[in-house]
Amino acid sequence: MRFLIISHVVHKINGCQVFAYGPYVKEINLWIKQVDEVVILAPQKSDLLPNPIDLAYIHPNIKIVQAPEIDALTWLSRLKLIWNLPKIFFELFIQMAKADHIHLRCPGNMGLLGCLTQIFFSKKAKTAKYAGNWDPSSPQPLTYRWQRNILSNQFLTKNMKVLVYGDWGIGNKNLLSFFTASYTVNEIEETPLRTLDFPLIFIFVGSLHHGKNPMLSCLATAELVAKRIDCQLHLYGEGPERISIQNFIDQRDLKANIFLHGNVEGPILKKAYKASHFLLFASDSEGWPKAVAEAMFWGCVPITTSVSCVPQMLGNGERGELIDKDPVLMASTIEALLNNPTIYFQKASNAMKWSREFTIEKFEREIQKLLKE
Missing domain, CATH: 3.40.50.2000 (Glycogen Phosphorylase B;)
Known part of the structure; x- marks a missing residue:
């Protein structure tokens, strides 16, 4: 299985190892134990060294496809985003077409672009980990609400399991109440x-x-x-x-x-x-x-x-x-x-x-x- 991860988390290369934020990598390592090939579409910084909270991915066949960091906080960053969007969407389409399973990490800027792109791959097996607050009554940034709406829309998003924290009593086959873990038995x-x-x-x-x-x-x-x-x-x-x-x-x-x-x-x-x-x-x-x-x-x-x-x-x-x-x-x-x-x-x-x-x-x-x- 070719497993594609789309994430906004910044990745660091140190020798032959790929590092990222420790709690995130600890979880991802459990997902990729089950697959043959891993492709990660995410920002990458080769000049940064891992810090104590970072961990290395554990998999014999892993590839990083670099994506630019995305933000829209200043006019300059917005112009850069507009310039980079066609390239990002092109890479998303290419990697999703090659993947056997698409895994989105939300909410985040890359997650939003992944949410939009996955609409065109209705027959692909997909999961999304929504690591934020799913509570429909809570105030949320606009881009977070867009991601929630796309992922929960059963017309736009098909063949998808969205892992959400908590039980919100929503009768939606896309949504699956989930949890996370830190310690072993x-x-x-x-x-x-x-x-x-x-x-x-x-x-x-x-x-x-x-x-x-x-x-x-x-x-x-x-x-x-x-x-x-x-x-x-x-x-x-x-x-x-x-x-x-x-x-x-x-x-x-x-x-x-x-x-x-x-x-x-x-x-x-x-x-x-x-x-x-x-x-x-x-x-x-x-x-x-x-x-x-x-x-x-x-x-x-x-x-x-x-x-x-x-x-x-x-x-x-x-x-x-x-x-x-x-x-x-x-x-x-x-x-x-x-x-x-x-x-x-x-x-x-x-x-x-x-x-x-x-x-x-x-x-x-x-x-x-x-x-x-």
């Missing part, structure tokens, strides 16, 4: 529930970007410190908010309470989850947030915003806490659980039990079913 181990002793350990995992709101976690930690509650926040990830967070730490004299760790490898992150009492994660929008599922896997109770399928993941509060984007509310939620440790332990236990149902082995079995259809 062999990684499941007896994990004692944390006692609520001090210092309380909080963790934030994700890009340090305004959409993820890492500063809100910092503000909540500062609220608790001001109340003389001994606590620490450990942030894992990189992004443009790092400078403002570091300034906040310096200005508030929180060097003993808030720590920036940057991007780290999986084993280090796993150890951090196991040592943490709470995940503080107040993102604006998510699909299936891995940070939430991973924290739950290790009995770390998530305190998070009610976006996308997160309420379903948390059992509407049975496996964690759903809050608005308010650092004072986040801090008071932690205080309430400190005063009710029995509730905390029950939520931690429920979270661990639920998350451990979604292993890599289960994920791989579901992928195998899709590729055989």
Whole structure:
């Protein structure tokens, strides 16, 4: 089988290996285990070296077809996009015609162009992973709404399974409620529930970007410190908010309470989850947030915003806490659980039990079913 992946993720070549964003590659490696040949149509930068969060594809027969990075944020970038569009569509048509199975990664700019092009290949086997928020009632960028509308339209999009996070009760044969996974069955181990002793350990995992709101976690930690509650926040990830967070730490004299760790490898992150009492994660929008599922896997109770399928993941509060984007509310939620440790332990236990149902082995079995259809 010739398996075509269309993605906006930037790929890096280092020697004979192809690298990209680690969580994405970890999943893709499960898809391509089942196929003979892999073609990836995506942006490529040969001058960039992999960073600690990147992983290499594992496949003996893999080819990268370079596509330009697409954005339309400035007039210059829009002109470049108009110039490049005919070439991109031509390459999409050529590669889709050669493919046995077309796999789109959405939402994204390349995903949108792939959505449009796949309309002309109604007889090809196709899957699309929609990694964003599918909730029809949520505010979405226009290009995201276009992708959702095309993928769910059973007249335009045929022979397609669209993997979406959450169960939205939509009777559409194109859509398949799905999940993602980070850990194997062999990684499941007896994990004692944390006692609520001090210092309380909080963790934030994700890009340090305004959409993820890492500063809100910092503000909540500062609220608790001001109340003389001994606590620490450990942030894992990189992004443009790092400078403002570091300034906040310096200005508030929180060097003993808030720590920036940057991007780290999986084993280090796993150890951090196991040592943490709470995940503080107040993102604006998510699909299936891995940070939430991973924290739950290790009995770390998530305190998070009610976006996308997160309420379903948390059992509407049975496996964690759903809050608005308010650092004072986040801090008071932690205080309430400190005063009710029995509730905390029950939520931690429920979270661990639920998350451990979604292993890599289960994920791989579901992928195998899709590729055989």
